Amino acid sequence: MKAPATFKHGIHPDDHKYLTKDREIERIPFSKNYLLPLQQHIGKPSIPVVKKGEYVKRGQLIAKADGFVSVALHAPVDGTIEKIERFKGPKGVEQEAISITTDLYSSQHIQTTPPPAYSELTFAEFIEHIQNAGIVGLGGAAFPSHVKFSIPKDKKCTVFMLNGCECEPYLTSDHRLMLEYAEETLEGMMILNHFLQAEQLYVAVEDNKPESIQKLIEVKNQKGYPIQIVPLKTKYPQGAEKMMITAILGQELPSGKLPIDLGVIVSNVGTSVAISQYFRSGTPLIERIVTITGESLIKPSNLLIPIGTPLREVIQYCGGEESQISHLILGGPMMGNVQKSLEVPVIKGTSGVLVKGVENVLDFQQYNCIRCGKCVEACPMFLNPAQLGTLGKKGFWEEMEEEHLFDCFECGSCSYVCPSGIPLVQTFRMAKEHLRRVKQKNSTPK
Amino acid sequence: MKKFSISSSPHLKSQDTTPGIMLELCITLIPLYGISFFYFGWSAIWMGIAAVLGSVLPEYLTNKSGLKDRSSILTGLLLALTLPPGFPLWMAFLGGFVSVSLGKLIWGGLGQNMFNPALVGRAFLQSAFPTAITTWANPEGWSNWVTGHNLAIPFLQGKALTGITGATPLSAWKFEHTSTNLNELLTGDVSGSLGETAAVLILLIGVYLYIRKIITWRIPITILLTTAVLVGVLHFIFPDRIPEIPLALFSGGLLFGTIYMATDPVSSPLAPGGQFVFGIGVAVLIVLIRYFGGLPEGVMYAILIMNAFTPLINRWIKIKPYGHK
Numbered sequence: 001m002k003a004p005a006t007f008k009h010g011i012h013p014d015d016h017k018y019l020t021k022d023r024e025i026e027r028i029p030f031s032k033n034y035l036l037p038l039q040q041h042i043g044k045p046s047i048p049v050v051k052k053g054e055y056v057k058r059g060q061l062i063a064k065a066d067g068f069v070s071v072a073l074h075a076p077v078d079g080t081i082e083k084i085e086r087f088k089g090p091k092g093v094e095q096e097a098i099s100i101t102t103d104l105y106s107s108q109h110i111q112t113t114p115p116p117a118y119s120e121l122t123f124a125e126f127i128e129h130i131q132n133a134g135i136v137g138l139g140g141a142a143f144p145s146h147v148k149f150s151i152p153k154d155k156k157c158t159v160f161m162l163n164g165c166e167c168e169p170y171l172t173s174d175h176r177l178m179l180e181y182a183e184e185t186l187e188g189m190m191i192l193n194h195f196l197q198a199e200q201l202y203v204a205v206e207d208n209k210p211e212s213i214q215k216l217i218e219v220k221n222q223k224g225y226p227i228q229i230v231p232l233k234t235k236y237p238q239g240a241e242k243m244m245i246t247a248i249l250g251q252e253l254p255s256g257k258l259p260i261d262l263g264v265i266v267s268n269v270g271t272s273v274a275i276s277q278y279f280r281s282g283t284p285l286i287e288r289i290v291t292i293t294g295e296s297l298i299k300p301s302n303l304l305i306p307i308g309t310p311l312r313e314v315i316q317y318c319g320g321e322e323s324q325i326s327h328l329i330l331g332g333p334m335m336g337n338v339q340k341s342l343e344v345p346v347i348k349g350t351s352g353v354l355v356k357g358v359e360n361v362l363d364f365q366q367y368n369c370i371r372c373g374k375c376v377e378a379c380p381m382f383l384n385p386a387q388l389g390t391l392g393k394k395g396f397w398e399e400m401e402e403e404h405l406f407d408c409f410e411c412g413s414c415s416y417v418c419p420s421g422i423p424l425v426q427t428f429r430m431a432k433e434h435l436r437r438v439k440q441k442n443s444t445p446k
Numbered sequence: 447m448k449k450f451s452i453s454s455s456p457h458l459k460s461q462d463t464t465p466g467i468m469l470e471l472c473i474t475l476i477p478l479y480g481i482s483f484f485y486f487g488w489s490a491i492w493m494g495i496a497a498v499l500g501s502v503l504p505e506y507l508t509n510k511s512g513l514k515d516r517s518s519i520l521t522g523l524l525l526a527l528t529l530p531p532g533f534p535l536w537m538a539f540l541g542g543f544v545s546v547s548l549g550k551l552i553w554g555g556l557g558q559n560m561f562n563p564a565l566v567g568r569a570f571l572q573s574a575f576p577t578a579i580t581t582w583a584n585p586e587g588w589s590n591w592v593t594g595h596n597l598a599i600p601f602l603q604g605k606a607l608t609g610i611t612g613a614t615p616l617s618a619w620k621f622e623h624t625s626t627n628l629n630e631l632l633t634g635d636v637s638g639s640l641g642e643t644a645a646v647l648i649l650l651i652g653v654y655l656y657i658r659k660i661i662t663w664r665i666p667i668t669i670l671l672t673t674a675v676l677v678g679v680l681h682f683i684f685p686d687r688i689p690e691i692p693l694a695l696f697s698g699g700l701l702f703g704t705i706y707m708a709t710d711p712v713s714s715p716l717a718p719g720g721q722f723v724f725g726i727g728v729a730v731l732i733v734l735i736r737y738f739g740g741l742p743e744g745v746m747y748a749i750l751i752m753n754a755f756t757p758l759i760n761r762w763i764k765i766k767p768y769g770h771k
Contacts, residue, residue, distance in 0.1 A: 373711055
């Protein structure tokens with residue numbers, strides 16, 4: 001057998017996926033209340049269309065898209081709008097959110113009308129449908145899907161890829177999704193390609209998920225879809241868009257360009273399932289699959305969770321003890337964001353919740369850089385993190401930019417491998433933020 | 447309400463640590479000390495202790511936290527292996543002290559130095575005590591409690607002992623035009639510095655360090671290949687001046703310097719392209735000094751000179767970032 005395709009550099013962290021990879025997806029019981037931030041996606045916040053005290057049905061529109069780069073938001077339960085007020089969201093920024101008190105006597109049976117068959121829709125109508133269904137990229141960035149699939153007139157999509165790599169350690173939600181929703185995964189892809197008309201279709205999966213690969217191939221053969229299931233080498237960050245494109249097509253995405261400039265569109269497998277489910281039943285994006293994991297949990301799981309469920313409920317359900325938690329991470333351990341408390345909700349971009357117990361906190365001493373070059377060998381973007389780190393320590397931000405700071409997509413491989421425990425990617429993040437602010441200041445007229 | 451700790455991703459960390467790497471390098475030196483002990487006796491052990499005491503002293507005096515990363519211990523252990531067996535112990539101690547103080551601390555500590563600290567110490571000893579450092583003892587077995595001038599009193603002329611000085615394979619070639627038996631070179635049963643005589647062992651350790659990803663292959667392989675090619679061609683042109691390839695590769699400090707000194711990440715280039723340039727430079731300088739200069743051995747100066755070029759190489763040869771081709 002030939003070696004699976006991959007990119008150059010990267011790292012091999014322990015994947016810790018054994019905790020949840022064999023846990024079937026289960027639905028978490030409904031919570032008593034839900035909190036739905038109006039901006040869970042990249043772009044403008046949605047505009048509420050409901051009032052305080054109003055009764056809403058599960059799947060009902062509660063906030064509509066504000067302009068093109070924005071999506072709709074729907075009620076995850078039958079219940080009453082409690083309030084619409086500002087709160088501190090998962091990214092640490094204050095924003096408006098709608099809170100809903102669940103109707104405890106409702107059957108929570110969802111009543112939606114399926115949309116017209118996709119084959120009868122025009123491209124523009126299709127785009128409008130997925131925007132109104134609130135569908136965003138479910139890999140973590142939550143970029144509105146309809147924007148990604150609206151290809152500029154002068155471009156054409158020739159290659160369409162689904163990303164099922166799931167290279168972040170600990171996370172298994174995409175793995176379970178591909179295994180348990182294999183039909184929907186591929187069906188969603190075929191629906192999308194009805195409009196995209198790409199010539200080559202790939203589903204990329206890291207080869208540490210042989211069951212998913214097997215299942216996808218079975219379904220593909222059974223249905224006769226012209227899709228190639230591509231096992232990629234298990235290596236972090238294989239699931240990064242650029243690394244995936246390089247692994248499959250053997251070419252690099254030029255700096256500053258988007259995949260569509262090469263005729264490529266990459267989408268997460270979860271997004272494909274969401275689209276397929278919408279066209280099957282008319283259900284908008286009101287729930288998602290999330291891996292809840294960590295060594296300290298009694299029952300790490302893959303859960304189907306309504307958007308807006310408070311993390312407190314989720315952690316309790318998995319047997320987590322609040323006093324034993326040291327770090328609460330949304331997303332994977334390599335790129336996820338920490339949370340200060342359990343008061344934040346699961347949002348559309350939450351692919352995983354990683355709980356680090358007080359007993360396994362990383363505590364590493366920092367030493368001087370010995371220029372061992374491990375970071376250079378790790379960086380998938382072929383940057384020189386050691387040099388960038390030295391510049392950053394001295395505050396030479398502009399020089400960092402010359403050394404291609406903005407090509408860094410913050411995968412964290414450099415910090416992971418650094419034997420001297422130097423916070424490299426953390427420094428780069430700060431430098432980028434600093435440079436952005438300087439630019440903003442210079443561009444605003446006085 | 448409990449607040450959780452805040453930190454910026456990544457929240458995973460590999461097990462490698464800088465003190466761990468230093469410790470592992472120190473451990474790889476144990477076989478070399480072992481074989482050195484076997485051939486030259488207890489002097490190997492005394493020299494190691496003396497040099498390490500000298501090398502950790504400046505760390506202890508200035509900033510005790512510098513001891514934690516263990517790099518000074520490594521420097522001392524390396525230095526002792528580059529010295530002759532009968533070398534006065536007080537000089538080894540002084541060499542260790544100079545290595546770390548002038549070779550590392552005045553630059554700003556670990557990672558900030560331009561030159562390999564152990565070689566800085568050795569260069570100091572070579573210029574301060576040129577006779578002592580070129581007085582070689584023959585391998586006379588492990589039962590010797592002291593060798594040569596080990597116990598010389600500081601700043602007093604050591605009494606010349608007859609019958610213990612021998613010629614190294616390099617000086618034998620340079621000054622007497624005699625070749626050394628290849629088997630003796632490979633196993634280390636020749637006179638020379640403590641740690642550099644057993645070619646096979648050093649090569650094996652090099653392979654181990656490469657597999658453990660502590661050193662890269664580029665610098666050592668480039669040095670060895672370039673030296674082999676240069677010596678091969680030159681031997682063809684000047685057969686009586688230039689030895690054959692095996693004698694050139696397996697004698698003197700070439701292997702030891704290649705594996706342990708030239709690969710020192712602090713003082714060698716980061717980018718793969720730069721490492722090739724560095725390796726070629728070292729090899730060319732070794733050949734020039736050994737066969738066209740006044741000294742029988744040139745590995746130390748070759749590496750030190752290329753250390754000086756490292757910042758320039760780093761500036762010239764950069765890694766090409768993804769998406770900029």
